[in-house]
Amino acid sequence: xxxxxxxxxxxxxxxxxxxxxxxxxxxxxxxxxxxxxxxxxxxxxxxxxxxxxxxxxxxxxxxxxxxxxxxxxxxxxxxxxxxxxxxxxxxxxxxxxxxxxxxxxxxxxxxxxxxxxxxxxxxxxxxxxxxxxxxxxxxxxxxxxxxxxxxxxxxxxxxxxxxxxxxxxxxxxxxxxxxxxxxxxxxxxxxxxxxxxxxxxxxxxxxxxxxxxxxxxxxxxxxxxxxxxxxxxxxxxxxxxxxxxxxxxxxxxxxxxxxxxxxxxxxxxxxxxxxxxxxxxxxxxxxxxxxxxxxxxxxxxxxxxxxxxxxxxxxxxxxxxxxxxxxxxxxxxxxxxxxxxxxxxxxxxxxxxxxxxxxxxxxxxxxxxxxxxxxxxxxxxxxxxxxxxxxxxxxxxxxxxxxxxxxxxxxxxxxxxxxxxxxxxxxxxxxxxxxxxxxxxxxxxxxxxxxxxxxxxxxxxxxxxxxxxxxxxxx
Numbered sequence: 001x002x003x004x005x006x007x008x009x010x011x012x013x014x015x016x017x018x019x020x021x022x023x024x025x026x027x028x029x030x031x032x033x034x035x036x037x038x039x040x041x042x043x044x045x046x047x048x049x050x051x052x053x054x055x056x057x058x059x060x061x062x063x064x065x066x067x068x069x070x071x072x073x074x075x076x077x078x079x080x081x082x083x084x085x086x087x088x089x090x091x092x093x094x095x096x097x098x099x100x101x102x103x104x105x106x107x108x109x110x111x112x113x114x115x116x117x118x119x120x121x122x123x124x125x126x127x128x129x130x131x132x133x134x135x136x137x138x139x140x141x142x143x144x145x146x147x148x149x150x151x152x153x154x155x156x157x158x159x160x161x162x163x164x165x166x167x168x169x170x171x172x173x174x175x176x177x178x179x180x181x182x183x184x185x186x187x188x189x190x191x192x193x194x195x196x197x198x199x200x201x202x203x204x205x206x207x208x209x210x211x212x213x214x215x216x217x218x219x220x221x222x223x224x225x226x227x228x229x230x231x232x233x234x235x236x237x238x239x240x241x242x243x244x245x246x247x248x249x250x251x252x253x254x255x256x257x258x259x260x261x262x263x264x265x266x267x268x269x270x271x272x273x274x275x276x277x278x279x280x281x282x283x284x285x286x287x288x289x290x291x292x293x294x295x296x297x298x299x300x301x302x303x304x305x306x307x308x309x310x311x312x313x314x315x316x317x318x319x320x321x322x323x324x325x326x327x328x329x330x331x332x333x334x335x336x337x338x339x340x341x342x343x344x345x346x347x348x349x350x351x352x353x354x355x356x357x358x359x360x361x362x363x364x365x366x367x368x369x370x371x372x373x374x375x376x377x378x379x380x381x382x383x384x385x386x387x388x389x390x391x392x393x394x395x396x397x398x399x400x401x402x403x404x405x406x407x408x409x410x411x412x413x414x415x416x417x418x419x420x421x422x423x424x425x426x427x428x429x430x431x432x433x434x435x436x437x438x439x440x441x442x443x444x445x446x447x448x449x450x451x452x453x454x455x456x457x458x459x460x461x462x463x464x465x466x467x468x469x470x471x472x473x474x475x
Contacts, residue, residue, distance in 0.1 A: 021047075021054045021055070024054070024057060024060065025039045025040060025043075025060070027057075028057060028060040028061060028064055029064070031061075031064075032061070032064040032065070032067075032068065034064055034067060034068075035095050035096070035097070037096060037097035038067055038094070038095065038097055039060060039063065039064070040097065041097030041098070041099060042063050042067065042097075042099070042144050042145060042146055043055060043063070043146045044145075045145060045146065045147040045150070046146045046147065055146065059146070059190055062186075062190070063144070063146060066140070066143055066144055067094065067144060069140065070094065070137065070140040070141060070144065071091055071094065071095070073137055073140070074087045074088070074090050074091035074094070074137065075087075075088070075091050082112055083109055083112060083113070083130075086105050086106070086108050086109040086112065087105070087106070087109060087137075089101075089102075089105040090102040090103075090105040090106050090109075090137075090141075093105060094141070094144065099141065099144060099145065102141055103138060103141055103142075106134060106137055106138045106141065107138070109134050110131055110134050110135065110138075113127055113130050113131045113134065114127075114131065120164070125168045128164055128165065128166070128168050129165055129168050129169055129172070131164055132161045132162070132163075132164035132165035132166075132168075132172075132173075132176070133161070133165070133172075135157055135160050135161035135164055136157070136158060136161040136176050136179065138157050139153075139154045139155075139156075139157030139158040139160075139161060139179070139180075139183070140154070140179075142154035142157055143183055143186075146190065148187050148191050148196075151183050151184070151186055151187045151190075151196070152184075152187070154183045155180045155183045155184050155199075158176050158177070158179045158180035158183060159177070159180050161176045162174075162176040162177040162180065171219065174207065174211075174216075174219050174223075177203070177207055178204075178207065178222060178223060178226060180203060181200045181203040181204045181207070181226060181230075182200070182226065184196050184197075184199040184200040184203060185197055185200035185226075185229070185230050185233060187199070188200075188233055188237060189233060192237075193237065194234060194237045194238060197230045197231075197233040197234045197237065198234070200226075200230040201227060201230045201231060201234070204223050204226055204227040204230060205227065207223045208220070208223050208224070208227070211223060213253065213256060213257050214257055217257050217258050217259075217262060218258070218262050218263050218266065220254065220257075220258075221254040221255065221258040221263070221266060221267075221270060222254075222263075222266055223254075224250045224251065224253055224254030224270070225250075225251070225254055225266065225269055225270045225273060227247075227250050228247040228248075228250040228251050228254075228270075228273055228277075229247075229273070231243045231244075231246055231247040231250070232244070232247050232273075232277075235247075241284070244277055244280060244281055245281065247273075247277055248274065248277040248278060248281060251270055251273050251274035251277060252274065254270050255267075255270050255271070255274065258270070268301055268305075268313075271297045271298075271300060271301045272297070272298070272301060272313075272316075272317060272320075274293075274294075274297050275293075275294045275295075275297030275298045275301070275317075275320060275321075275324070276294075276320060278290045278291070278293040278294035278297065278324075279291065279294040279320060279323060279324045279327070282294055282324075282327070282328075283327050286331070288328060288331060288332070291324055291327055291328040291331075292328065294320075294321075294324040295321060295324045295325060295328065298317050298320050298321035298324065299321060301317050302314070302317055302318065302321065305317075311351070315348050315351055315352075318344050318347060318348050319344070319345070319348045319364075321344060322340075322341045322342075322343075322344030322345045322348070322367075323341070323367065325337045325338070325340050325341035325344070326338065326341040326345075326367070326370065326371050326374070329341055329371075329374065330374045333378060335375060335378055338371055338374055338375045338378075339375070341371050342368060342371045342372065342375070345364055345367050345368045345371065346368065348364055349361065349364040349365065349368065352364060354398075358398040359398060359399070359404070359407075361398060362394075362395040362396075362397070362398035362399045362407070362411075363395075365391050365392070365394045365395035365398075366391075366392065366395040366399070366407075366410070366411050366414065368391050369388045369389075369391035369392040369395060369411075369414060369415070369418070370388075370414055372384055372385070372387050372388035372391055372418075373385065373388040373414065373417065373418045373421065375388075376388055376418065376421060376422075377421065382422055382425055382426065385418055385421055385422045385425070386422065388415075388418045389415055389418045389419055389422065392411055392412075392414055392415035392418065393415065395411050396408065396411055396412065396415070399411050401445060405445050405446070405448070405449040406446055406449050406450055406454055408442075408445065409442040409443070409445045409446035409449070409454075409455075409458060410442075410446075410454065410458070412438055412439075412441070412442040412445075413438075413439055413442045413443070413458050413461055413462075415438070416435040416436070416438040416439040416442065416465065417435070417439075417461065417465060419431055419432075419434065419435035419438070420432055420435040420436070420465055420468060420469060423435060423469075423472060424468065424472055427472070429472055429473050432468075432469045432472045432473060433469070433473070435465070435469065436465060436466060436469045439458075439461070439462045439465050440462065442458060443455065443458045443459055443462050446458050
């Protein structure tokens, strides 16, 4: 007989994985008010996978939100006592981490709603709607399990729910179909690869075929926003930047007849996505009209927006408009735009806790240094350039060479360029040599960390700096 299967080692791996991430699970559960058993139950398939990396905290936050949304639906008040009892059983089961039992309870709910009817088309409109909603809840239940096949099962169930609801409530049917597409997109978002985004994009395009931008304004805009998001996801996976142009076009179409008062949160999401895409494309294509479009989109969102309603999102929008103003202000030599960009970055930096988010704080210091350097090129006094050099130095306190070599190299290069500008102003060859040596060191570090586009870009900047320093040293 051959050797016995090595089952104990597999079991040990399955046990050790939850132990390794137990503090993370506990922290996320406490943050969202989840019972301690819920996240381990939802992640059971993930945690027992031999090759699976530990889940990220962002994914755990998404799964916690998935749980809370379903729990609210299952505990919503209903007139039918039997259905309410079964759904309460399902709610108790998911809170105890018994997802299989919860599905059985919801399956019994469906059977109760169907009764003795053999032909679903013979059901009343109210019954079809309730059965469809229950099937959507079973889809959400499948979606709780953190596994690609579970997400696919959820998508299939959402599709069935949308068909069951059908013409009984066409708006709700479309909402469920949109949930189907979102669950497909999450396959790629949570587990990688492009399959989920591709499937989501295809489903969303089918949805668009049945929508009219004038008659179904909100639904049309919602699908356009989701499709733009799926395309952006594909860009991240495939590197096909042409998809960003298509995503921007979908944002524009979604906003064409859509008024912010119809659905404020959706309008804001579309505007923010449009602004971000216009900024990316405008910067890459050196297109000032796109940069103006980005600034306009962010400014429209920020106008009248109560910062206290969503501090994080507001700060994100403020950060983005500052970046857009930086790019356009630098291209146009527009001091007014650059000053507004610096003030915006300063506001965001003032709201960031350096001790909790050191790299984000450093990123903002780096960007403020770049704005100050751009402003310094237009001021005759050296004080602004000196302030830029000092601001880069603050960023380098957190962007350490040993921990973030590429970020360190980028900031050191930008600081050296500001030093070289100051050297040219003051005709200081010693400072120019120091700046050039600093850039050489930064480029070498970048090459060791990444031989891709970042190192190549820094090399080009070094060549330009070398010419400038050479002319100064020759005098």
